[in-house]
Amino acid sequence: MSGRLTIIGLGPGDERYLTPEAHDALQAAEALYGYDAYLDRVPAREGQTRHASGNRVEGARAAAALDHAATGADVAMVSGGDPGVFAMAAAVCGEIEAGPQSWRTLDVVVVPGITAMLAVAARAGAPLGHDFCAMSLSDNLKPWDLIEQRLNAAASAGFVIALYNPISQARPWQLGQAFGCLSRHLAPSTPVVFGRAVGRSDEAVTVTNLGQANAIRADMATLVIVGSPETRVIARDGRAPLVYTPRAAAAVTA
Amino acid sequence: MSGRLTIIGLGPGDERYLTPEAHDALQAAEALYGYDAYLDRVPAREGQTRHASGNRVEGARAAAALDHAATGADVAMVSGGDPGVFAMAAAVCGEIEAGPQSWRTLDVVVVPGITAMLAVAARAGAPLGHDFCAMSLSDNLKPWDLIEQRLNAAASAGFVIALYNPISQARPWQLGQAFGCLSRHLAPSTPVVFGRAVGRSDEAVTVTNLGQANAIRADMATLVIVGSPETRVIARDGRAPLVYTPRAAAAVTA
Numbered sequence: 324m325s326g327r328l329t330i331i332g333l334g335p336g337d338e339r340y341l342t343p344e345a346h347d348a349l350q351a352a353e354a355l356y357g358y359d360a361y362l363d364r365v366p367a368r369e370g371q372t373r374h375a376s377g378n379r380v381e382g383a384r385a386a387a388a389l390d391h392a393a394t395g396a397d398v399a400m401v402s403g404g405d406p407g408v409f410a411m412a413a414a415v416c417g418e419i420e421a422g423p424q425s426w427r428t429l430d431v432v433v434v435p436g437i438t439a440m441l442a443v444a445a446r447a448g449a450p451l452g453h454d455f456c457a458m459s460l461s462d463n464l465k466p467w468d469l470i471e472q473r474l475n476a477a478a479s480a481g482f483v484i485a486l487y488n489p490i491s492q493a494r495p496w497q498l499g500q501a502f503g504c505l506s507r508h509l510a511p512s513t514p515v516v517f518g519r520a521v522g523r524s525d526e527a528v529t530v531t532n533l534g535q536a537n538a539i540r541a542d543m544a545t546l547v548i549v550g551s552p553e554t555r556v557i558a559r560d561g562r563a564p565l566v567y568t569p570r571a572a573a574a575v576t577a
Numbered sequence: 578m579s580g581r582l583t584i585i586g587l588g589p590g591d592e593r594y595l596t597p598e599a600h601d602a603l604q605a606a607e608a609l610y611g612y613d614a615y616l617d618r619v620p621a622r623e624g625q626t627r628h629a630s631g632n633r634v635e636g637a638r639a640a641a642a643l644d645h646a647a648t649g650a651d652v653a654m655v656s657g658g659d660p661g662v663f664a665m666a667a668a669v670c671g672e673i674e675a676g677p678q679s680w681r682t683l684d685v686v687v688v689p690g691i692t693a694m695l696a697v698a699a700r701a702g703a704p705l706g707h708d709f710c711a712m713s714l715s716d717n718l719k720p721w722d723l724i725e726q727r728l729n730a731a732a733s734a735g736f737v738i739a740l741y742n743p744i745s746q747a748r749p750w751q752l753g754q755a756f757g758c759l760s761r762h763l764a765p766s767t768p769v770v771f772g773r774a775v776g777r778s779d780e781a782v783t784v785t786n787l788g789q790a791n792a793i794r795a796d797m798a799t800l801v802i803v804g805s806p807e808t809r810v811i812a813r814d815g816r817a818p819l820v821y822t823p824r825a826a827a828a829v830t831a
């Protein structure tokens with residue numbers, strides 16, 4: 324009997340964002356694997372084993388889950404946000420490619436979720452309303468030069484830019500340097516959104532601009548959106564401003 | 578009393594993708610506005626009025642919903658996928674900016690949804706596992722030259738590229754031309770995913786490569802993902818291949 328590995332996106336952290344497909348997949352699994360902070364979001368169920376691991380062992384976690392599924396079990400890998408966006412689905416695929424042939428016979432299912440940039444964008448208005456890109460600012464797995472090259476390409480071509488993994492204790496300077504890099508292409512008035520922990524009790528979404536954006540406002544739970552030259556801010560008395568990028572674009576102005 | 582306009586993402590089309598937040602917002606609304614094909618997905622509820630409109634009247638639809646909300650009503654705008662990605666949230670913001678001051682006093686809420694690229698990527702493996710961009714190929718609202726400039730920038734910087742609105746009866750040549758443009762930067766072996774109607778009964782996801790990608794495989798309901806030089810395909814006996822982009826990147830090879 325062939326086993327199954329389901330890689331499940333929990334969304335940003337509140338049950339209101341958990342799709343019925345993800346809910347059902349969590350219920351069906353015999354065993355749950357995941358980073359401990361994500362597993363903590365899933366209520367315990369009798370007869371279901373739990374295998375928590377730390378933040379930096381994606382490959383080993385994926386291999387352990389694949390090994391377990393290869394015994395014929397129905398195993399789930401739990402991921403925050405969407406598992407396909409800077410998360411566990413690519414790690415699982417990487418282990419399958421490098422691993423034993425038996426892992427290629429497994430039923431591998433990816434269950435999508437609301438990724439952070441969609442949740443943050445929803446809170447701010449519609450900053451991703453036109454062409455945009457998503458980048459990880461972590462230089463643990465790619466050289467910083469490549470990150471700067473992509474920031475330059477994206478900003479000068481007029482993409483809105485969503486920045487995942489903007490900062491951590493081990494990577495304190497990268498976000499500030501990214502703002503500096505983008506400032507060579509974009510005006511100081513370009514809207515910037517910091518979205519932290521959307522959908523959780525400590526949610527905080529702030530709107531500023533590139534000239535005033537301060538990297539120390541961000542932490543590991545923050546998603547940063549930097550507008551394009553087309554992105555606009557609508558001020559509203561007594562309400563948060565709306566940030567949006569119009570569906571129509573005339574030309575690149577940067 | 579201030580009215581409310583909630584802009585709701587239904588996801589790709591199956592109830593399994595509808596978040597509890599979106600479900601509750603649909604229930605709460607007194608009136609639903611939307612493109613008729615999206616409204617058709619929402620079960621009727623007694624006492625809730627429905628205001629369907631055609632595919633190309635986003636601005637007028639947004640204005641009508643804002644007018645209705647300004648009477649103090651709880652109004653919902655229904656959108657496919659995520660309302661913030663090439664959809665109604667930006668259209669509503671545009672109308673608010675151009676419209677009467679009273680529209681700025683409304684409670685405007687965006688409810689995120691699973692956007693097409695996440696659903697298609699989940700079916701294929703993890704093609705969006707590293708830096709990527711999302712572009713609309715429609716030149717109704719921006720010049721084609723700008724689209725080519727962005728394709729060139731994204732491909733040469735090593736982004737995976739998700740193409741929304743790849744083709745329609747009125748825009749028959751754009752996707753083929755985009756493949757030609759990308760072929761100047763990317764090898765013929767670069768993986769390409771066509772994902773059509775994911776989560777619906779007529780779902781079809783096919784994996785090919787840039788050298789063999791044929792634009793006539795796409796229609797209005799298709800989302801196309803073009804890999805980066807890092808994107809890989811894992812062949813599996815008796816199963817669909819897995820397409821993924823590793824989390825680690827060494828350098829731009831294009």
